[in-house]
Amino acid sequence: MELFxxxxxxxxxxxxxxxxxxxxVLTSVSLDRSAGLDLFFKAENFQKTGSFKARxxxxxxxxxxxxxxxxxxxxxxxxxxxSGNHGQAVAYAAKCAGLPCCVVVPSDTPDIKCQAIQGYExxxxxxxxxxxxxxxxxxxxxxxxxxxxxxxxxxxxxMAGQGTIALELLQQVPDLDAILxxxxxxxxxxxxxxxxxxxxxxxxxxxxxxxGKDLGPCLAAKARGWPDPPQFLHTxxxxxxxxxTGHLTFPILCSLVESGVFTVSDHQMLEGMSLALTRMKVVxxxxxxxxxxxxxxxxxxxxxxxKRAGVILCGGNxxxxxxxxxxxxxNGLLPEAQ
Amino acid sequence: MELFxxxxxxxxxxxxxxxxxxxxVLTSVSLDRSAGLDLFFKAENFQKTGSFKARxxxxxxxxxxxxxxxxxxxxxxxxxxxSGNHGQAVAYAAKCAGLPCCVVVPSDTPDIKCQAIQGYExxxxxxxxxxxxxxxxxxxxxxxxxxxxxxxxxxxxxMAGQGTIALELLQQVPDLDAILxxxxxxxxxxxxxxxxxxxxxxxxxxxxxxxGKDLGPCLAAKARGWPDPPQFLHTxxxxxxxxxTGHLTFPILCSLVESGVFTVSDHQMLEGMSLALTRMKVVxxxxxxxxxxxxxxxxxxxxxxxKRAGVILCGGNxxxxxxxxxxxxxNGLLPEAQ
Numbered sequence: 001m002e003l004f005x006x007x008x009x010x011x012x013x014x015x016x017x018x019x020x021x022x023x024x025v026l027t028s029v030s031l032d033r034s035a036g037l038d039l040f041f042k043a044e045n046f047q048k049t050g051s052f053k054a055r056x057x058x059x060x061x062x063x064x065x066x067x068x069x070x071x072x073x074x075x076x077x078x079x080x081x082x083s084g085n086h087g088q089a090v091a092y093a094a095k096c097a098g099l100p101c102c103v104v105v106p107s108d109t110p111d112i113k114c115q116a117i118q119g120y121e122x123x124x125x126x127x128x129x130x131x132x133x134x135x136x137x138x139x140x141x142x143x144x145x146x147x148x149x150x151x152x153x154x155x156x157x158x159m160a161g162q163g164t165i166a167l168e169l170l171q172q173v174p175d176l177d178a179i180l181x182x183x184x185x186x187x188x189x190x191x192x193x194x195x196x197x198x199x200x201x202x203x204x205x206x207x208x209x210x211x212g213k214d215l216g217p218c219l220a221a222k223a224r225g226w227p228d229p230p231q232f233l234h235t236x237x238x239x240x241x242x243x244x245t246g247h248l249t250f251p252i253l254c255s256l257v258e259s260g261v262f263t264v265s266d267h268q269m270l271e272g273m274s275l276a277l278t279r280m281k282v283v284x285x286x287x288x289x290x291x292x293x294x295x296x297x298x299x300x301x302x303x304x305x306x307k308r309a310g311v312i313l314c315g316g317n318x319x320x321x322x323x324x325x326x327x328x329x330x331n332g333l334l335p336e337a338q
Numbered sequence: 339m340e341l342f343x344x345x346x347x348x349x350x351x352x353x354x355x356x357x358x359x360x361x362x363v364l365t366s367v368s369l370d371r372s373a374g375l376d377l378f379f380k381a382e383n384f385q386k387t388g389s390f391k392a393r394x395x396x397x398x399x400x401x402x403x404x405x406x407x408x409x410x411x412x413x414x415x416x417x418x419x420x421s422g423n424h425g426q427a428v429a430y431a432a433k434c435a436g437l438p439c440c441v442v443v444p445s446d447t448p449d450i451k452c453q454a455i456q457g458y459e460x461x462x463x464x465x466x467x468x469x470x471x472x473x474x475x476x477x478x479x480x481x482x483x484x485x486x487x488x489x490x491x492x493x494x495x496x497m498a499g500q501g502t503i504a505l506e507l508l509q510q511v512p513d514l515d516a517i518l519x520x521x522x523x524x525x526x527x528x529x530x531x532x533x534x535x536x537x538x539x540x541x542x543x544x545x546x547x548x549x550g551k552d553l554g555p556c557l558a559a560k561a562r563g564w565p566d567p568p569q570f571l572h573t574x575x576x577x578x579x580x581x582x583t584g585h586l587t588f589p590i591l592c593s594l595v596e597s598g599v600f601t602v603s604d605h606q607m608l609e610g611m612s613l614a615l616t617r618m619k620v621v622x623x624x625x626x627x628x629x630x631x632x633x634x635x636x637x638x639x640x641x642x643x644x645k646r647a648g649v650i651l652c653g654g655n656x657x658x659x660x661x662x663x664x665x666x667x668x669n670g671l672l673p674e675a676q
Binding site for chain 1: 362383384388615616618619620621622654
């Protein structure tokens with residue numbers, strides 16, 4: 001843990017300021033009433049590239065660029081493996097930095113996600129659709145092209161970038177009792193936990209996970225008890241379907257994150273998304289829907305000491321919404337029957 | 339027109355400040371690129387009650403209360419006819435003012451809209467589903483209960499409240515060349531036009547209408563050439579389906595609004611809603627989708643002098659979205675096939 005501290009997060013805050021938004025905090029009288037406490041939603045769905053991942057990716061890429069200038073060596077390029085938010089974010093950061101970028105995506109990645117990555121001018125490289133396939137292909141590019149790998153979560157520069165969410169949130173709403181954070185590999189919650197415990201140690205940091213992750217037992221045993229090779233969970237929350245947390249993130253979680261974990265089903269995530277859509281008029285992805293659901297329907301029962309909670313709306317990149325769809329006739333008009 | 343001036347709008351701004359939000363202005367690099375100009379979206383979808391209507395309703399209700407105090411008479415209550423945004427807004431304003439409220443809604447109004455109005459503690463009165471049915475039932479309540487009618491648009495206090503949108507927007511973005519405003523009865527655009535022409539006369543005010551409204555020919559002829567009795571248009575934009583503009587609003591439109599009108603189909607509104615959802619991560623209703631579509635796909639071609647345009651996202655109350663819907667299996671999980 002000596003390698004990672006709030007100082008890195010404070011440096012990241014300055015480094016990434018030109019490239020990311022200071023996102024707003026949303027509130028809703030009607031959700032507060034449903035939850036029975038005051039909720040403060042950090043709207044990273046409005047972040048550049050549509051998710052918080054722009055923070056970690058920008059910090060990692062621009063830190064590399066700074067280091068290369070000090071050493072007077074060139075950065076040949078950036079590589080990562082992610083079909084989703086991290087892939088877009090690294091492509092965006094590399095474009096901002098003027099560096100070539102390869103993003104390794106599974107061969108079954110939908111066109112719309114590929115286009116989003118290519119929109120930031122990155123080169124797409126397809127691989128066998130498994131966690132291992134992604135890693136091996138990215139490692140090959142690292143070796144062949146001498147590109148620098150920016151890992152989705154197990155990298156202190158990435159964690160430091162994500163931790164800036166908490167620095168901002170605690171500036172915007174200083175007196176929080178707890179923060180709820182959706183968890184995949186654990187980069188965001190590790191960064192947030194380090195920032196929170198340095199600034200406001202009495203504020204609790206809670207993880208919100210999809211069913212099947214089983215983070216609670218791992219935290220209780222302080223052991224990464226997940227099956228190998230790493231697997232993807234079967235969940236609609238595609239941005240947090242990695243079952244295992246990282247080798248660097250897990251020890252941080254064990255020491256700084258509450259051992260009680262909020263576990264949310266796909267249906268509950270959809271309900272959370274729907275609450276965000278109908279009550280706050282914002283689009284959030286399923287992982288954010290999980291945090292909304294936990295905050296509104298689970299938090300008060302689990303921890304009655306919490307009166308004011310932050311909720312991280314981690315992203316807004318979703319191909320679907322839980323609202324009914326309108327059917328139009330061939331002229332694009334509402335059918336007479338309705 | 340002597341009865342209505344920017345002074346009423348400035349007074350409204352002060353009167354309604356405790357009851358409405360100063361809504362943010364959203365921007366999107368990617369929508370600016372698509373539009374070929376700089377767009378500034380006034381996010382009334384985040385307004386109290388989910389639409390700009392809270393402004394006009396609050397101004398009308400609290401002005402009544404002020405006048406009644408001066409005259410030392412009681413206000414028995416408030417009545418209006420609207421199943422939609424105006425109905426919710428009047429119910430909200432009456433609740434804030436501590437006044438009883440009746441909202442007349444067509445007998446075929448969906449439960450969800452009735453619940454929204456009842457959520458603000460108003461009494462619902464059902465009527466025959468036609469513009470005439472609504473008016474007659476409301477007039478009966480005016481007479482029987484001596485309640486005050488707050489008309490959805492043909493009322494200077496309501497127009498003044500809606501005009502505060504423009505005062506705010508021009509404070510937030512002073513150098514606009516044009517503002518695009520969805521139009522139903524014309525209360526919002528009349529208020530906005532009066533405010534804009536008083537503060538920044540060179541800024542154009544454009545109306546955005548659903549197909550079938552035919553505002554352009556009426557403006558050209560300076561005559562309310564619509565068929566009687568008034569009808570509802572066949573459009574998904576339920577908040578602007580009134581075909582006729584008002585007797586008080588129409589003369590203001592003739593003198594202050596551009597004669598070129600943007601006409602938008604239901605399909606195009608859905609595209610506009612989808613642009614708002616995917617690029618800005620916000621939920622807007624179909625009328626707002628119309629303005630987004632006109633700004634992104636029509637404005638540059640119609641008026642090349644416009645470089646910076648305001649776009650009014652008038653509301654976010656929608657029962658549907660144009661995004662594909664996710665199907666889940668009986669356990670609430672994503673089917674294996676996907």
